[in-house]
Amino acid sequence: MKDFLRQNGILLLVIALLLSILIGALSYAMGGEADILSNAVTTVASPIRNGVAAAADWLEGVYRYVFHYKELEEELTDLRAQVRELEEKVRQGEEASRENEQLRELLGLKERRRGFELETAKVTARSTSNWESILTLSKGTNDGIEAGDCVITETGVLVGVVMEVGVNWSTVSTVINTETEIGGIVTRTYSAGVLEGDFSLMNQGRLKLNYLPEGAQLVSGDEVLTSGRGEMFPSGLKVGQVEGVFTDPSGQIRYAVIVPSVTLDSLIEVFVIKDFDITE
Amino acid sequence: MTRRDFFHKWFVYTLGLLPIWVLDAYILPRYPLMGVSPVLLPLAAAAVAVLEGAYAGTGFGLAVGLLWELAYPGGFGGLVLYLAVAGMAMGAVSQYALSQSFPGCLICSAGVLGGLDLLRVGRGLLTNAAGLSDLLQVAVPEFLWSMAWTPLVWLLFRAIYNRVGGTRLA
Numbered sequence: 001m002k003d004f005l006r007q008n009g010i011l012l013l014v015i016a017l018l019l020s021i022l023i024g025a026l027s028y029a030m031g032g033e034a035d036i037l038s039n040a041v042t043t044v045a046s047p048i049r050n051g052v053a054a055a056a057d058w059l060e061g062v063y064r065y066v067f068h069y070k071e072l073e074e075e076l077t078d079l080r081a082q083v084r085e086l087e088e089k090v091r092q093g094e095e096a097s098r099e100n101e102q103l104r105e106l107l108g109l110k111e112r113r114r115g116f117e118l119e120t121a122k123v124t125a126r127s128t129s130n131w132e133s134i135l136t137l138s139k140g141t142n143d144g145i146e147a148g149d150c151v152i153t154e155t156g157v158l159v160g161v162v163m164e165v166g167v168n169w170s171t172v173s174t175v176i177n178t179e180t181e182i183g184g185i186v187t188r189t190y191s192a193g194v195l196e197g198d199f200s201l202m203n204q205g206r207l208k209l210n211y212l213p214e215g216a217q218l219v220s221g222d223e224v225l226t227s228g229r230g231e232m233f234p235s236g237l238k239v240g241q242v243e244g245v246f247t248d249p250s251g252q253i254r255y256a257v258i259v260p261s262v263t264l265d266s267l268i269e270v271f272v273i274k275d276f277d278i279t280e
Numbered sequence: 281m282t283r284r285d286f287f288h289k290w291f292v293y294t295l296g297l298l299p300i301w302v303l304d305a306y307i308l309p310r311y312p313l314m315g316v317s318p319v320l321l322p323l324a325a326a327a328v329a330v331l332e333g334a335y336a337g338t339g340f341g342l343a344v345g346l347l348w349e350l351a352y353p354g355g356f357g358g359l360v361l362y363l364a365v366a367g368m369a370m371g372a373v374s375q376y377a378l379s380q381s382f383p384g385c386l387i388c389s390a391g392v393l394g395g396l397d398l399l400r401v402g403r404g405l406l407t408n409a410a411g412l413s414d415l416l417q418v419a420v421p422e423f424l425w426s427m428a429w430t431p432l433v434w435l436l437f438r439a440i441y442n443r444v445g446g447t448r449l450a
């Protein structure tokens with residue numbers, strides 16, 4: 001310890017304290033945008049992050065090809081069947097859409113619209129902590145991404161919400177993260193609640209639909225979508241399915257446990273909703 | 281030790297930290313074991329503190345804390361101070377009570393990781409994020425799985441120490 005004091009060890013501790021305060025103050029002041037120090041370090045680290053992600057994705061692809069070829073073949077057969085089914089549905093949908101348009105014109109109703117301005121992004125890093133569920137994406141402010149933007153999969157399933165943005169990267173708080181709070185609705189009963197991450201459920205890959213109305217009769221398998229209340233997030237994004245309904249220990253609040261439809265561990269590419277325009 | 285030797289020594293230590301960081305931040309989180317990813321950065325801080333003593337342990341802890349805060353999402357600053365203090369404490373403990381050996385590193389790593397997990401559990405309880413059992417369900421596996429990586433981290437930094445550590449000239 002004498003050496004420590006002789007070598008100005010206290011000065012190092014003071015520097016550490018000042019740096020802690022500086023980083024804390026900067027991150028508090030910047031809100032959703034990354035502070036200048038984090039932005040610089042994370043931007044410099046981007047090539048490493050992207051390179052590791054690309055190499056790992058490639059190796060996983062090779063591994064699946066070599067060791068799970070039969071499963072891939074079966075998946076391909078299933079997907080071909082699904083494509084045939086969907087093509088048929090699209091044909092029917094187009095017909096229904098034309099009819100719908102004509103009827104709206106006849107009745108003078110305003111057209112329902114769902115317009116999303118999307119930006120594709122790669123998932124370059126997964127949660128680096130066991131205490132939260134966060135993804136890092138390959139796009140940031142350079143591509144017009146902002147904190148609070150929703151992130152979805154190619155099938156429109158909600159992945160999470162952008163929480164911090166840097167120049168060429170952004171971090172997403174996933175639907176199961178404890179900081180998540182989005183309006184949700186059960187499609188079968190129109191019961192609205194608040195989708196919230198819960199610490200104990202996060203480790204099981206689940207989330208809560210909290211503050212359910214008293215009379216809500218939910219059953220396992222009910223589909224849950226975003227409600228769009230508050231107009232912060234678009235409505236109608238698929239979140240998951242009800243697993244069960246419970247009452248909190250106080251006996252006052254009913255909540256449903258939701259199994260998210262997104263598989264967070266295998267996400268490679270996602271879409272960030274930069275802007276949306278929904279007319280119901 | 282000349283200024284040049286000093287910079288060379290800490291450059292090599294920084295190079296040693298690089299693979300640990302890449303593993304910790306970008307590779308191991310992709311392949312969690314039963315949902316748990318190990319935390320390697322505190323092990324690196326502890327290993328260098330054990331090998332180099334309190335003063336160098338403080339400096340290296342500070343640098344590792346900075347890396348953790350700035351290159352990982354959701355930094356709030358506290359880890360810089362925590363790892364600097366932990367580096368100082370572990371360096372002093374290894375100098376005066378333990379030895380520059382693997383068992384010493386194992387005990388110091390347990391101290392740094394345990395302290396960190398205790399702080400996180402305490403924060404979770406204070407903010408009412410979850411009950412104690414839920415928090416411990418994350419903290420205990422994280423602690424155990426991270427500790428399993430201590431030999432690898434120790435071997436890496438021990439090899440660096442043997443080459444450029446202490447007052448050896450590069």
